[in-house]
Every structure is written in C-alpha cells, then in structure tokens.
Amino acid sequence: MRRAFITLLAANALSVTGTMLCLLAVPWFVLDTTGSPVLTGLASFATTLPIVISAAFGSTMVDRLGFRAVSVLSDLVSGLIVLAVPVLFLTVGLSYPLLLALLFLRWLAATPGETARKAMLPDLSAAAGVRIERATSAYDGVHRGAAMVGAPLAGVLILWLGPNLLLFVDGVTFLLSAALVAAGVPRVERGRRDPAGYAAALRAGLAFLRRDRLQLSATAMIVVVNLLDTGVTQVLLALYAREVTGDPRAFGLLTGVLGAGAVAGTIVYGTAGGRLPMRLTYGWCFLVAGVPRVLVLAMGAPFPAALAVTAMSGFAAGAINPILGILQYDRIPAPLRARVIGTMTAAAYAGMPLGGLLAGSLTAVIGLGATLFAFTGVYLLISVPPFVCRAWRELDRRQPADA
Known part of the structure; x- marks a missing residue:
C-alpha cells in the first residue's frame, strides 16, 4: 500500500x-x-466561481460514486477541456466569451477530483503505515513542490511557446494524472453511500460544519485569505510583472519562490510539527504567510528583496495546510469525510470569484501600489483569530505526536 500512497502523491x-x-x-x-486588468479579473472570476459550485454540490457525489472513480473522471474531463482551448485558438478562433465558458467548465470538472484525492489520503496513509502528520505534510509538500516547479516553468514556457500552446502541456498533465490513479491506486473507500439520498447527505455535511466552531472559524479565515490570494496571484502579480519588471518570468519566479519556501516549511513541519504547539504555530505562520510578501511589493522594494521576503512567507505557509488537514481528519467522521471537506472547500473558496474582480477593479481606480497596501491591511486583520478566539484553544488540548 505504500506504493499506492506514493502513486496518489505523484498523480x-x-x-x-x-x-x-x-x-x-x-x-x-x-x-x-x-x-485590460478588468477583463483579467473577469477571467479569474470564471475560474473560481465553478470551484465554489462544484465543491458545494459535487462532494456528496464523491462519497456516493467513490473516491478513485471521481478522481480519474475529473482529471480526464479537465484535460480534454483544457486541450480544447489551444485547439480552438489555432483553428476556428477563440472568442473571449467562449474562453470564459471553457474556463468555467474546466474548474467545474476539476474540483471533485481534488476533493476525492484528499479524501483518500487518510485511508492510504494508514494502510501504508504513515503517521497522519507526515501524510498531510507529504501531500501538501508535493502540492507546493508542484506549484514551485510549475510556476517558473510557466513563465519560461510563456516566452518560449506562448500562453495558448502552454495549455497543451496543461491538458496532458491532467490526462497523465488520471492514468496514474486508474492504474496504481486501489479502491480503498469503505461503504459511504447514504440511503437517505443526495439532499440529506448534503445537509448532513452542512450540519456537521455548523456545529464545529473551530472549523467554522478556520474556514472563515480561509475564505478571506483565498479571496486575497486569488487577487494577488491571478491579477496583481501579473500586473506587477508587466508594469514593474516587464518580464513574465518575474511572475513565475515570485510564484515559484513562494512554492519553494512552502515546500521547505512543509518538510520542517512534517519532521517536527508533532512537537510544536499547534495553535500558536498556525497563528504565527498564518500571519507571516500573508502580510510580508504583499507589503514588500507595495513598498516598491527591489526585486531580489521581494523574492527573499516571498520565500520567507512561503516557508511560514508550509505548516498551514498540514495543520488544517490534521484538524479535518481528527474531527470529521469517515462516512462524512468527502462531503464535509467539500463543503469546507466550497465555503473557503466562496470569496475567490470576487478576489480577481476586486483586485482588477481597485487597480483600475486607485493604482497597483495602493491596492497592494489595502490587501496587506486585510491580511493583517484576518490573522488575529488564533491568538484571541476561545474556539482555537481546543488545539492546545491536542496531544503532541510521539517524536
């Protein structure tokens, strides 16, 4: 089963x-x-709104159809839709409204696969004899490592191939992921079908989340941060690279350095996280992950300084998702896992469609620098709850893992 666990990470x-x-x-x-920054923000909206819809209503389908089947089908459909973008562009032409429609469908299809792979993790890690702290860190580390490689690679390939041909490569990666899961990951899920039906299963996931104040607070924080991160990643960094450096590689480097720092942070947390106080670790990492990397851009620091600060923020971010994963796997019963994770994903992503629109619109009105300062202030405010809210003190009672 260790091979299946590794295959899941590779996919x-x-x-x-x-x-x-x-x-x-x-x-x-x-x-x-x-x-147009406004049209760029609208494209961001088209890529994030379907995540919310699909996570909210597709997670119960993941429980009912099976994790492995949904993962394979999701990646297969996503890959074919992505391949359609450059094919249309190079043949009959691709209008802006059609691009928005394809982006919407691509993310609508992709989100259930992400939920399914995450829901498989505890079963496969337990079968492989991997402790949950290390499993969540490995999963997040692979995620961030792929982002670290993919971002600068994209910047280089944009110059080499152009953005339309780059999407050919994108589509192939999804097809390969589907093939890996189909060939190398067994069906490990236990019977999770809810005889009460789809609507009742969806309500059960929502009811569980409403009762858990700690996870509600964590999800609320992620709602705001995902909104901000979407605006920064999909609009503000592109504008910064275009207006300040004039080089798309700067866009890829900033995103890649953030991922590199996060990989290092995830490795450190996977090694020593079980001995750290979870609440304070989460609180400080959340603060450092958001504020400095946007503030340094707003202050107009030299590009090497921006890279260094971004790497530091990435290192802090490395502990955030593993801690959230532990929180979910500790508190969510296995029969509800996919639907509750999906509900949390939908809630956490609810602000993302607005992030790109907000960033693009604000930049058009007040300029790039002022928008970056405004985003920095909100990052600071949303980092407060782990330090002051009573619900977060439940993490102080979790027993550290053995070294």
Missing part, C-alpha cells in the same frame, strides 16, 4: 502542475490580448 503533483500552468497562462493570455 496529485501532475494535476497541481497543470493547474499552475493554467493559472499563469490564462491571465497573461488575457493581458496580452486585451491589455
């Missing part, structure tokens, strides 16, 4: 790499063809 790495290629290729493609 997720391919899927994440394709996602990073798409996240960088699309905003640069829109900026290159329209020159």
